[in-house]
Amino acid sequence: MKATWNGQTLAESDETIIIENNHYFPPTSIQKEFFSSSETTSSCPWKGEASYYSITVGDKTNKDAAWYYFQPKEAAKEIKGYVAFWKGVEITK
Template structure:
């Protein structure tokens, strides 16, 4: 699987976990040069508190387009520390 935005491959891995239609990529499969820390957090009742990154590619910004759970609740342990994408980031095979 690949996560692509603004013509750049942000992540690529054969080891994604799909939950609720979202592919969660291993952290080491993500090109961190495109990620900028975000102060945003949201809470999922069964997964826990999500943190976010903003994507910056070729001077284009996609705020909070990447999320992850640094520490999950027990039911979501398989995705702990993995990253997922939305807001126009294309995830393809």
């Protein structure tokens, strides 16, 4: 699977985990130079607290376009540190 935005590949892996129709990419598969930590968090009743990344490609920034669970609840432990995308980031094979 491949995650792209603004013409740039952000992550690519054959080992994504699909939960709730979202592909979670292994942390080693993301191109870290495009990601910056965000102060934004959200909470899921069964996965726990999510943290966000903003993505910058060229002169464009997509705020909070990726999220991950640093310390997920037991039910979601398999996606610890994995990154999922939204806000116009395309996920393709």
